[in-house]
Structure formats: C-alpha cells, structure tokens
Amino acid sequence: MIARRPSPDHRDAAIAAGRASRIRMEAEPTPTPTLRETADGRRRIEHAWPREARAGRAIQDAIAEHVDTHNSLPADIRTVAGVDIGFEDGGETTRAAIVVLDPSDLSVVEQALVRRPTRMPYIPGLLSFREIPAALDALEQLSALPDLLMVDGHGIAHPKRLGVATHLGLVSGLPTIGVGKKRLTGRHDPAPEQRLAWTPLMDGHETIGAVLRSRVGVKPIFISPGHRIDLGTAIEWTARTLTRYRLPETTRAADRLASRR
Template sequence: MKLHELHSWDLSPTEAVALQRKLRREVVSDRPIPLENVHVVAGVDVSVKDEMSRAAIVVLTYPDFQPVETVLATRPTPFPYVPGLLSFREGPVLEEAFRQLGTVPDVFLFDGMGIAHPRRIGIASHMGLWLEKPTIGCGKTRLVGHYGSLQEERGAAAPLMDHGERIGVVLRTRTARNPLFISPGHLADIDTAAELVLRCAPRFRLPEPIRAAHNAAALGGPSSRV
C-alpha cells in the first residue's frame, strides 16, 4: 500500500509534541464516512513485549467479516512510553506493516485514539494522514474529556466533551460491559465513526477487526499495549 510519508520518526518527545501541534491542522474530522460504500475494513493493533513491537493489520470483508489479508511487522520499540505520544512509539512498526498491504481497505479501525486526544491527534488521526484513508479511533479507556450518564444497553451513547468541544462518543457495544471511546481519526466524523464501530461489534465488546488484529499482534504470551 502506498503511504504519504510525512516525516521522520527519529524525534525527541519535545519535537514529537511540536509536530503533533503542526499536523493537527491537517486532520479532517468532520467528513461523514459513506457507509454504503464500505465493503472492506481493517483492524490495526500493536503489541509491545520486552521492548519489541509487533504490528498487525487484519483486513476483513464488511459486513460479514470474512478474512481477506493479515500482515505483521516486528521491530524494536523505538520510543519511550509518554502519554499522548503513542503514535511515535508505534508508528514505525505500523508504517512497515502498512507498506506490506496488498489490499486497500475502505476504513481502518485503530486500537487507540483519534481526535479524543489532548492535542486532537491520537494514533488513528496521525496514521490517517499517512494512509490518506478514513480512520477511526477505538479507545478502551478514556484519555481525555468527560461524559454524563450512560445507559446499560448495547448501543447506548453519550457525547465525549473536552473544554466545550465534542471530541467523540462514549459507546456501549455490549450490554452491561464497559464502553468504548470512539472518535474520528482522519477523513471521518463522530457520528458515522460510532455507527460503523457498533455495526462491527455484533457479538463482543471490541469490533471484529480490532479483535482479529489484537489476536494477530500477540507476541507469544501475555503482551502489553501502552
């Protein structure tokens, strides 16, 4: 798959923050995904263990989630753990994996944040600029923002707000289970991102593409993603 190579990954944390502030102006987070044209979706995840990172991209048909392609890439973890800078820790190994893709998915679902990020450029937004395709952030825990009450049934949703700005949606994909924190990455908007995630999670809390990527990325036993 061809990528839009934006920058070097060889940056300090201070330089990475400055780059995020620059790139955030290029992120498009108000464009509805044309869901009627979505036929192929990809899940993206990275596992880290013993300072080695493995990226997995699993491509599935939509809406029946049949396997199309799986690519893996493994390399030493190049960047320290710094809250809000996940894309610089995982970006290099993801770039390597994306370049192996023979299929071009219609949408990428990331195990990580989109614009629900302190500088509005989580990993789904950042890598979306490299991919130039619609991307969605699916966070398992809240990174930033606040929300009100959320009903227990599947499909319940509440706006995720930060400083008066709606940055995503808190979405319960399974009744009485912890919700997900959904936000557009790039070339997407909040409402269609949430709708697609819910459609991609017919049985489990995590959307099928992300579940498949998480399983493929596992580095031989218990792994951590930070």
C-alpha cells in the same frame, strides 16, 4: 525506507513500484512535515520520526491543522481493517497487527503482522511516534490498502487531538476511527445501559467522541473520529462491526493476531 515488494510474477514492474510507494516513510528526516498527494488521490503527511520530546511535539503542532473530521469515506466500502499495536521485550520491540475484513460478513480477507525495533522511548502524549512506524510497515505487507482503518486507541479524543488513530490517518491518508478501551481525556455522563446507545465525550464545549455501550453489562468503549471521518459515521461503522463482544470484530481480530507468538 520501507522495502519494496516485487509483484509476485515480476510481470509488471510499474505495479510493483506503485505498490511499494503507497505508504512510505522518509529515509532521511524531513525538516518540516510535508503534505503530499498519492497517485490514487490520498493526501498524506510525511515527517521525520524523532526520538526526543521537543521535536515530537513540534511535529504534533505542525500537523494538527491537517486533521479532517468531515466524512470522506469512499462510496463503496469493500474492506475495513482492525489495527492493534503493542510492545514486546520490555518495550524494545514494536508489534503491529492488521486484519482486513469484508464488512458484509466480517470474514478475514488478509492480515499482516510485523515486529520492528522500537524507535522512540516512551514519552507521555507521544505514544503514536513509538507505534506508527511498525503500523506503516504492516500496511505495506498488504496486497491492497483497506478502505477504512479501525485502530485500537484514540482518535481526536486526545489532549492534542492527535491520538494514534488520527496520526495514522494523517501519515497514511486513509480514513481512521479510534476505538479506545479507556478514557484518555474529556468528560461524559454515564453511558446508557441499552446496547448501541451512547453519550457524548466532551472537552469543554467540544464533542471529541462517544462513550458507546457495545454490550449490556460490560464497560463502554470510547469511539472518536481519527481522520477523514465524522463522529456519526465512526459510531455507525463501530456498530456495524460489533458482534456479541465488547470490542468490534476489527480490533478483536487484530488483537488475536498480535497475541500469536
């Protein structure tokens, strides 16, 4: 279970307890994934974090029906965060960085960096089970949850429609966008050359993302809805957080934080 953090001045134990329960992993494995509603109205999935493939795939199958690709962002987005998750020590340590930005000027509001022992071996298609526990711990370090998460990785542009951005959205209850550097699945026409132009990423007849030209003369990026957001809004927020670089400032900032030793 994620450790509870007391309020700084200890004056309000109820606030401290509420903060610690915003994002919670089960101390004991949950037999089946459970949908719960938080005090602030988010609906999030709780499930066990297995260490073997069969259990992980069973959880994927069980939670897939809860993925929401309709837009349910708050009317007033005050914070948007980048999430970057990686590994150190030959994969033995999972590192998660979150940088919260003010979308009006992309200034840094808050940040968190955690390192945790990796819970699951690498299994193709189940990378999110390795990555997300540390990301949840990083979210717990923040004084307030961001309104929107932009995750270095894929959302529904995943063979199971459950990339790390989608999975993180389900277990946190927060809106998420996947920002991928490489195609994981699907097909697409060549991306247009003009900045901010895009072409659909398709899997059969289903649109699972967008191949976006974020900067002229460099490779495009792969944007997909994670959870609680549609493709058009995901593209819009990616464009709003782009500067002169290939990647949006959200995930760039998280990558910079993660790179510090």
